[in-house]
Amino acid sequence: MLNIIKAFFEKIYDLLPDSPFQAFFADKIGPLSDMLGWINWFIPFDICFKITEVWAVAIAAYYLFMLIKKIVFDLIINKLLG
Numbered sequence: 001m002l003n004i005i006k007a008f009f010e011k012i013y014d015l016l017p018d019s020p021f022q023a024f025f026a027d028k029i030g031p032l033s034d035m036l037g038w039i040n041w042f043i044p045f046d047i048c049f050k051i052t053e054v055w056a057v058a059i060a061a062y063y064l065f066m067l068i069k070k071i072v073f074d075l076i077i078n079k080l081l082g
Contacts, residue, residue: 032039040046
């Protein structure tokens with residue numbers, strides 16, 4: 001049964017293209033494609049992306065913490081005053 005499900009999902013996966021943006025960017029980046037490796041060597045976009053991702057997660061965690069803190073303190077104050 002698992003082999004059938006696995007084969008089904010493999011067939012569906014094989015229908016998907018390698019990259020949905022590959023055809024879109026192929027004509028737009030044409031002259032820059034030879035220089036992208038050198039540009040990435042000077043400006044490490046992969047590291048910049050990882051740092052931005054960690055920063056966004058930290059900001060989201062902070063706002064989630066502040067929201068939970070506000071809800072908890074509002075409940076406590078309402079019980080004390082109510």
